[in-house]
Amino acid sequence: MKKSDLFRELVENRRSNRHFSPDIEVPEESVLSALTLAHLSPNSSNMQLWGFYWIKSENLLEQMTPLCMGQSAARTAKHLVVFVTRQGLxxxxxxxxxxxxxxxxxxxxxxxxxxxxxxxxxxxxxxxxxxxxxxxxxxxxxxxxxxxxxxxxxxxxxxxDQRVMLHKSCALAAQTFMLAIASEGFDTCPMEGFDAKRVKKLLALPKDAEITMIVAVGKGTEKGIHGERTRVPLDQVIFTR
Ligand SMILES: Cc1cc2nc3c(=O)[nH]c(=O)nc-3n(C[C@H](O)[C@H](O)[C@H](O)COP(=O)(O)O)c2cc1C
Known part of the structure; x- marks a missing residue:
């Protein structure tokens, strides 16, 4: 298969899945490999002002659920990764x-x-x-x-302006991570529905850390797909000059 076809397939098949299978584990190597690729993401001035907090302990995962507003993606996740910016570094x-x-x-x-x-x-x-x-x-x-x-x-x-710059780079890392997880045959759900103050406290994040998003990881189920994928027509988003 051509590289471009592989990439297209990956992007077209990635969906935000909000309900992960309780029976299928995601190997730690898959998450580590995806995080390692996220680390290669483009970032402003190569300053790498980010941190990826990987939550894999059952106890912490449980405590994270209410802080992610009880979302089923968080509740059923096998791993959570909290992507944060680190201006202080x-x-x-x-x-x-x-x-x-x-x-x-x-x-x-x-x-x-x-x-x-x-x-x-x-x-x-x-x-x-x-x-x-x-x-x-x-x-x-x-x-x-x-x-x-x-x-x-x-x-x-x-x-x-500084915060926007930091979150741009961090969001790119999150996207690389999600595509890498998709390439491993697993699914993700990016989340901004969380209580940032409480998550920061629970994970003892550094004072300057700001959470860009939290990504839930697992083996997606049909129940986790909330309908057809929809996008506005391309002519509403692609403009030529
Ligand atoms: C920054 C960001 C935050 C998001 N937050 C949530 C969230 O809190 N809960 C949720 O269920 N989905 C969340 N999503 C997923 C979007 O709803 C989803 O990407 C969008 O509906 C498009 O669907 P698709 O990812 O399946 O293509 C978020 C996505 C992004 C990029």
């Missing part, structure tokens, strides 16, 4: 990227090397630094106004 990850570039330099640094080093040393702090009083937002607003006055400049100012 920005310094560490910028340094990690910086050191990787430094290590890769042989002889005189090239223009690209220098640009990379400056990117992680100078630009990342401007983009990711956050303070509760909004001083950094004001600083970014000033830069955007000045630099963007008469030429193109990235409109990136507020903490909301």
């Amino acid at each position: 920005w310094k560490e990850r910028a340094e990690w990227n910086y050191e990787n570039i430094k290590k890769s330099i042989v002889g005189e640094p090239t223009k690209l090397n220098k640009r990379g080093l400056s990117y992680y040393k100078k630009l990342m702090p401007i983009i990711y630094r956050h303070d509760p009083f909004g001083f950094n937002n004001l600083f970014r607003k000033g830069i955007v106004f000045y630099k963007g006055f008469n030429k193109s400049f990235m409109r990136f100012e507020s903490h909301a």
Whole structure:
């Protein structure tokens, strides 16, 4: 089978399944393999400001059900994976990227090397630094106004902009994970119906962590498919210019 046909089949057959079989286990290797692939997802500046919390203990799974509003996907899941953003790791990850570039330099640094080093040393702090009083937002607003006055400049100012950026990358990881689980012959249901505050407390998530979504994993059943898959017509979402 052609790669494109395999991929099409995978995407077309993936459904959000909300009721998993109680009798069929999902091997830990399948989940680990899917998480390993999720880790390869594209992400902003390769900062990898995310964390994947894999819940496999029966006791924790049980405690998670009411926190996921009693949804049957959570209640019947064999595993849950909580995808979180980690803005608080920005310094560490910028340094990690910086050191990787430094290590890769042989002889005189090239223009690209220098640009990379400056990117992680100078630009990342401007983009990711956050303070509760909004001083950094004001600083970014000033830069955007000045630099963007008469030429193109990235409109990136507020903490909301930072959060959107982090959740974009994390959601891509969740999607890679769901497709990988589908390729293992199992099913998933992404969920945003949960009590984020209580989940954070139960899992002792770091203070800066924000949950992008929780993905339930199991062997889907017919009961778990709530009707035909529907999408609005393509001409309402694909626009050419
Ligand atoms: C970010 C996100 C959050 C979702 N939250 C829930 C949820 O809390 N409960 C649920 O049953 N389905 C949830 N879904 C699944 C969607 O309802 C589902 O993807 C959509 O109806 C399309 O169906 P399909 O995935 O089978 O193609 C969520 C999907 C996404 C992407």
